[in-house]
Amino acid sequence: MADFPPIDLAEMFFRFSGISLFCLLGILILRDFENRQIAWLGAWASASGASYLICTSPTLNSFFGASMLLVQVFCHSGQLAIWLFSLSQFRDKLRLWPTYILIALAFYIWQRMYFDWLRFEDSIIALTSAVLYAVARFSLIAHMLYVAWDGRGDDLVEARRRFRTIYIVTVSIAVLAVVISETVFDQQDLQNANILMFQSVGMWLLSAVLVWQITNLRKTALFDGPSGSRSGQTSVPNDPNERHDLETVERLIETEELYLKPGLTIAGLAAEAGLPEHRLRRLINMHLGYRNFADFLNHYRITAAKSRLSSIDERNIPVLTVAMDLGYGSLGPFNRAFKERVGLTPTEYRRKKLADS
Amino acid sequence: MIELLDTMFRYSAVVCCLLIAVLAIRDARCQLAGRLAATLSICTSAFLMITAPGMGLIIGSWMVVLEVIGMATPAVFWLFSLSLFDDKFSIKPLHAIVVGLFWFSGFAVVAEYYYLYGHFAAMSPVELHSAVREAGTWFPVSNGIGSMLKVGMMGHVLYTAWQGRDEDLLEGRRRFRATFVVGGSVIMGVVVFSLSSASRLSPEDVRLVDVAISAAVMVIVFYLLMNVTRINSDWLLGDLTGKTPNKIADAPDPTDALDLARLNDLAANAALLEQGLTIVRLAEIAKMPEHRLRRLINQHMGFRNFSDFLNHHRIEAAKDRLADTGERHTPVLTIAMDMGYGSLGPFNRAFKERTGQTPTEFRRGFLASA
Numbered sequence: 001m002a003d004f005p006p007i008d009l010a011e012m013f014f015r016f017s018g019i020s021l022f023c024l025l026g027i028l029i030l031r032d033f034e035n036r037q038i039a040w041l042g043a044w045a046s047a048s049g050a051s052y053l054i055c056t057s058p059t060l061n062s063f064f065g066a067s068m069l070l071v072q073v074f075c076h077s078g079q080l081a082i083w084l085f086s087l088s089q090f091r092d093k094l095r096l097w098p099t100y101i102l103i104a105l106a107f108y109i110w111q112r113m114y115f116d117w118l119r120f121e122d123s124i125i126a127l128t129s130a131v132l133y134a135v136a137r138f139s140l141i142a143h144m145l146y147v148a149w150d151g152r153g154d155d156l157v158e159a160r161r162r163f164r165t166i167y168i169v170t171v172s173i174a175v176l177a178v179v180i181s182e183t184v185f186d187q188q189d190l191q192n193a194n195i196l197m198f199q200s201v202g203m204w205l206l207s208a209v210l211v212w213q214i215t216n217l218r219k220t221a222l223f224d225g226p227s228g229s230r231s232g233q234t235s236v237p238n239d240p241n242e243r244h245d246l247e248t249v250e251r252l253i254e255t256e257e258l259y260l261k262p263g264l265t266i267a268g269l270a271a272e273a274g275l276p277e278h279r280l281r282r283l284i285n286m287h288l289g290y291r292n293f294a295d296f297l298n299h300y301r302i303t304a305a306k307s308r309l310s311s312i313d314e315r316n317i318p319v320l321t322v323a324m325d326l327g328y329g330s331l332g333p334f335n336r337a338f339k340e341r342v343g344l345t346p347t348e349y350r351r352k353k354l355a356d357s
Numbered sequence: 358m359i360e361l362l363d364t365m366f367r368y369s370a371v372v373c374c375l376l377i378a379v380l381a382i383r384d385a386r387c388q389l390a391g392r393l394a395a396t397l398s399i400c401t402s403a404f405l406m407i408t409a410p411g412m413g414l415i416i417g418s419w420m421v422v423l424e425v426i427g428m429a430t431p432a433v434f435w436l437f438s439l440s441l442f443d444d445k446f447s448i449k450p451l452h453a454i455v456v457g458l459f460w461f462s463g464f465a466v467v468a469e470y471y472y473l474y475g476h477f478a479a480m481s482p483v484e485l486h487s488a489v490r491e492a493g494t495w496f497p498v499s500n501g502i503g504s505m506l507k508v509g510m511m512g513h514v515l516y517t518a519w520q521g522r523d524e525d526l527l528e529g530r531r532r533f534r535a536t537f538v539v540g541g542s543v544i545m546g547v548v549v550f551s552l553s554s555a556s557r558l559s560p561e562d563v564r565l566v567d568v569a570i571s572a573a574v575m576v577i578v579f580y581l582l583m584n585v586t587r588i589n590s591d592w593l594l595g596d597l598t599g600k601t602p603n604k605i606a607d608a609p610d611p612t613d614a615l616d617l618a619r620l621n622d623l624a625a626n627a628a629l630l631e632q633g634l635t636i637v638r639l640a641e642i643a644k645m646p647e648h649r650l651r652r653l654i655n656q657h658m659g660f661r662n663f664s665d666f667l668n669h670h671r672i673e674a675a676k677d678r679l680a681d682t683g684e685r686h687t688p689v690l691t692i693a694m695d696m697g698y699g700s701l702g703p704f705n706r707a708f709k710e711r712t713g714q715t716p717t718e719f720r721r722g723f724l725a726s727a
Contacts, residue, residue: 009364009415016365017372024373024582032588063361153636154663156655158648211376217384217391218587266523278528285526291444292524340445 008193014200015053015060021207022050028215037096041085048078052178053203058191076111079140080104082175086144090151090164107136134183141179145172166213174206237287246287248273249280259300262327266293298337301326305338309346310353319346359564360410366571367405373578374402380586389447393437394585403427405574410567413479421467421477428463428482432456435510442518442534459506465499515541544573616645617657629670630697636663668707671696675708679720682727689716 026046033039051074054060061068074081084104088094111133118129148168155161181195237243252258252272261268270277281293290296308314308322323334323346338346378398385391404427406412413420436456440446466489470478473492478485489496518534518541525531558566620643623629628642640647651663660666675696678684684692693704693716708716 012364013368013371016368020369020372020579021376024376024579024586027583028586028588031583059361063358151662155661156651156663156666157661158652158655161651212379214588215380215586217380217585281526281531282528285528290526292521292526294524295444296526 008197011193011197011200012059014197014204015057018053018200018204018207019050021204021211022046022053025207025211025214026050038085038088041081041088044074045078045081045085048074048081049203049207051075052078053200056199057196077108079137079175079179080107082171083140083144086167086171087147089167090148107140110136134179137179137183141172141175144175163213166209170206170209174202177202242283242287245273245275245279245283248275249283253300257304259297260304260325260327262324262329264297264327294337297327298341301328301334302338302341305334305346306342306349309350310357312354312357315350315354319350322346359568363410363564363568363571366568366575367409370571370575370578371402371405373575373582374398374405377578377582377585378402390437390440393433393440397430397433397437400426400430400433401574401578404430405571408481408483408567408570410481410564413481413484417479418477420479424467424478424482424485425464429456429460431507431510432459435514438514438537439517442514442521442530442537455506455510459503459510462499462503462506465495466493466503469493469495469499511541511545540577613653613657616643616649616653619643619645620650620653620658624670627674629667630674630695632694632697632699634667634697667697668711671698672708672711675704675716676712676719679716680723680727682724685720685724689720692716 023046026043029042029046030039033042051071054064054071055068055075064071084096084100087100088096094100114129114133119126121129145168148164152161152164155164181199185195237246249269252269258264258269258272266280267277270280273280275283284290284293284296288296290299305322305326308317308325309319314322319334320331323331326334328334328337335345338344338349342349344352375398378395381391381395381398385394403423407420407423407427416423432455436448436452439452466485467478470485470489470493473489478488480488486496486500490500515538519538522531522534525534623639623643628639631638636650637647640650643650645653654660654663654666658666660669675692678687678692678695679689689704690701693701696704698704698707705715708714708719712719714722
């Protein structure tokens, strides 16, 4: 493997990051837009961004070997992908078939003919076809920019309106740079180290701007509001089945005071309620708003503890007894849970309540 | 070949980490988990850089900066995982002490190298450790503390993840706990094994292990990235049918409600039939700022384009006129002009798109049934 060109690490850094950002973009678009025309176009455009970075690097070219043939298909159709994606992004109600698809096909065939055959013919044919090819490429860019720009005034979706401008600036700079460099220089010049660096940094910037613009963090378990015990979103289920389940659970907990049972687990409650465990988990989370089962139990237990601790008749009952009655196995967990919710220890709370009354 | 693979996985992982950091700072900086995620991502990318083969030769003494950041990775990972699995997690003095001690034990090795050789080490942590191990006196202490804390933190976090499993009500997180515990234990096992047998491996094998590690990190980071990111809202989807206004925000606030009433009023008084009406002009007529008008039409009336909104009202008015028997001799062109269209083409297209018929067909059908 000694015949690999030397690796320029800085250049490679931008190239590889660009490739992975484009891949990420493509996968996210495919996943989040589901099976829609624009998703496929977006993924195609992203894939061609990544494959452009592969195709233009001599190192990666030799690395990929025979599989370059596949990569090249994306690379060569890159401009078309971006054109079609822009059209469907910025024109609502656009039908690609037949006009745009046919134009794209014709362009692709013409491009292959030009690269594989026409440019090696005698000078007149080569020159004419080169000029025609360049004109076609620039017209595609011009049309794409026109469409993005033209709809701006008409557009009511605020985020998209802002994105149009950014898209026009970044994508057009990138595409223009590629097209101009490929029109002006020939293949050999393009492998100059400075140009390689320029390409990878430029495409990296493009991918970074796009990723920055169109992705954000999902609300998952991880980044889900303040990490409090109770999210406060209790909702009444729409599904009648769920509503009955919820009523059952509430009856078991509130009327039959099942929360007092020592060592009550989620499996135990599920068995009592006659619900599958996973349904019960979802129910407590989605409709009662707790993130874990202990929180749910503690809520009821500590409420009951507060009323017992403030009752004058029970002032001589040890806190331990109260804790045991409420289903805690020992004093420690009870004290912790109490303090966390009330801000005082049970003894302090009782003293304060008795002093007040 | 191997170098290229390693570079590919490593740099991709670095950029994905940095992306997570940037997104977490932008979108979740108010939450502890968000800040910890950003810190962890930055530490991890520094760690990936310092462990890259030959990185010391390229960036020289800058290695020490990356090293200082990168060596905190296990400790930050510990805090981050705790915040992920424990809903009530907050950083307490004990956490700070453990992290500080761990970080200091790593820094002690760097400092001892400086003390021994008079310059900062431009080498990977493994090389640094073996250099200091040979010549230093304090190395066994700092290394011992560091390793013990590392094992302790990992054990603690695995225990926390496993122990909260039964209580957890968030389905996704519950599943992730199991993945985390299994994956974490496997990685721990691999690391312990490779450390204990590092001296017996040939240089080629070491390089292979390096590639495997950077590939694994790459896979994990990419998986996480896929899980925590999504495409921004739904505007990028483009409306494919165009006819159905998309979801309408309910309950406009009182100001919006007034503006909305004014807009409906204008629509009822044929203000939308003005020829060449633009959004700027309509904003003037309705006496509201343009951006408000845009938002109003989009969020409360559900149109994505101004022309959709216009067409909707114009075609409704056109249908009334075409269905009027008294006007059966008025040319379609006249009606189109009255509706504010400049020519017949756009009118016909808009009409057909909404009703499925051309204006002439519509009129004929209606008059036949009247």
